[in-house]
Amino acid sequence: TMKRVLVLAGDGIGPEVVREALRVIDWIDRRRHVPFDVQQGEVGGAAIDAHGTPLADATMALAQEADAVLLGAVGGPKWDALPFAQRPERGLLRLRKELQLYANLRPATVFAPLVDASTLKPEIVRGLDLMIVRELTGGIYFGEPRGIELLPDGQRRGINTQVYTTSEIHRVGRVAFDLARKRGSKVCSADKANVMESGRLWREEIQKLRDESYSDVELEHMYADAVAMELLRRPNRFDVIVTDNLFGDILSDEAAMMTGSLGMLPSASLGDQRADGGRKALYEPVHGSAPDIAGKDLANPIATILSLSMMLRWSFDMHTEADLIEQAVEGVLASGTRTGDIMAPGMARVSTTVMGDSILHE
Numbered sequence: 036t037m038k039r040v041l042v043l044a045g046d047g048i049g050p051e052v053v054r055e056a057l058r059v060i061d062w063i064d065r066r067r068h069v070p071f072d073v074q075q076g077e078v079g080g081a082a083i084d085a086h087g088t089p090l091a092d093a094t095m096a097l098a099q100e101a102d103a104v105l106l107g108a109v110g111g112p113k114w115d116a117l118p119f120a121q122r123p124e125r126g127l128l129r130l131r132k133e134l135q136l137y138a139n140l141r142p143a144t145v146f147a148p149l150v151d152a153s154t155l156k157p158e159i160v161r162g163l164d165l166m167i168v169r170e171l172t173g174g175i176y177f178g179e180p181r182g183i184e185l186l187p188d189g190q191r192r193g194i195n196t197q198v199y200t201t202s203e204i205h206r207v208g209r210v211a212f213d214l215a216r217k218r219g220s221k222v223c224s225a226d227k228a229n230v231m232e233s234g235r236l237w238r239e240e241i242q243k244l245r246d247e248s249y250s251d252v253e254l255e256h257m258y259a260d261a262v263a264m265e266l267l268r269r270p271n272r273f274d275v276i277v278t279d280n281l282f283g284d285i286l287s288d289e290a291a292m293m294t295g296s297l298g299m300l301p302s303a304s305l306g307d308q309r310a311d312g313g314r315k316a317l318y319e320p321v322h323g324s325a326p327d328i329a330g331k332d333l334a335n336p337i338a339t340i341l342s343l344s345m346m347l348r349w350s351f352d353m354h355t356e357a358d359l360i361e362q363a364v365e366g367v368l369a370s371g372t373r374t375g376d377i378m379a380p381g382m383a384r385v386s387t388t389v390m391g392d393s394i395l396h397e
């Protein structure tokens with residue numbers, strides 16, 4: 036059946052890296068005979084320039100109808116002076132909120148040819164393959180009350196509130212346990228149950244969910260700060276890590292650095308199952324719009340191409356094609372074809388376009 040994909044390239048290097056992923060979609064369509072219906076729209080600064088808003092209602096409607104959304108990146112100096120409510124990243128937040136994408140999946144995978152590019156010792160990261168599942172629509176980034184208020188004594192006070200309900204914890208927990216069943220059958224849940232009420236609830240509910248529905252999966256609870264340390268010391272002890280929005284933001288960036296470059300890191304954000312069996316989903320590279328290299332054909336397109344591979348896996352059950360993409364990436368890296376961000380001494384630097392060419396060829 037037709038795969039309906041909405042592509043939102045966004046700003047900076049977004050259009051450059053997305054272009055290479057589109058070529059891979061085109062390849063699959065023509066060579067593997069899987070029909071894709073690709074629509075394109077604007078998000079972020081590009082949407083502000085075109086429609087006066089970081090995500091137009093019409094684009095939002097297209098996202099609701101699509102089987103999956105592929106996004107490049109948003110933001111850049113041109114829009115930095117705008118107030119928060121009108122900034123490019125609001126487009127991304129609106130997508131996440133209205134598609135109810137409550138689970139953010141970020142793999143930290145070390146490709147064998149890049150084992151030396153890690154910030155950690157090769158013996159620590161060799162073979163690393165872990166997945167961080169971050170709660171994405173709740174917690175302290177969205178909790179009310181929030182704001183900056185003026186106190187009678189002239190001081191100002193900034194307020195955010197961490198809130199989680201049982202159902203919010205259960206639905207992200209289910210994503211983590213389901214994933215674990217397809218991987219190493221092991222989940223580590225990270226919280227601060229020692230000092231936070233929401234953390235205590237998190238721990239109790241994750242345990243309850245495991246005991247009631249996933250007794251075949253091994254579960255351990257750790258404090259988030261301990262996870263931060265263990266990621267640097269012995270990352271291979273982890274398989275799936277599930278955690279809240281704030282800790283997930285930080286831990287997934289930490290895990291990212293172990294794999295060498297931002298240019299290599301894909302992500303998926305998943306929402307609820309739909310009546311037709313599909314589920315709302317957004318796929319995007321972890322990196323931003325990289326204004327420092329934008330427009331120069333220098334960006335690494337691999338994070339976006341691997342995000343496409345996650346789309347094939349999670350939205351379309353196309354595991355053969357997803358494997359083909361990952362093998363092609365590994366093969367190209369092994370042959371010493373590198374963009375600037377992952378280059379090692381003695382290797383020739385290739386452009387975004389040539390990296391795309393090489394992956395297609397492989």
Ligand code: NAI
Nearest residue numbers: 108109110111297298322323324325326327328334335376
């Ligand atoms: P960034 O991820 O855009 O760049 C950080 C550094 O990594 C830069 O030196 C950049 O050149 C390099 N880099 C990033 N992606 C790369 C790639 N594919 N290939 C090679 N090198 C790459 O983060 P930064 O500089 O903090 O933010 C720049 C803009 O992007 C800001 O406007 C920020 O708000 C936005 N941003 C957007 C995100 C999104 O769309 N999800 C996420 C993070 C930042």
Ligand code: MG
Nearest residue numbers: 284285287288
């Ligand atoms: Mg972050």
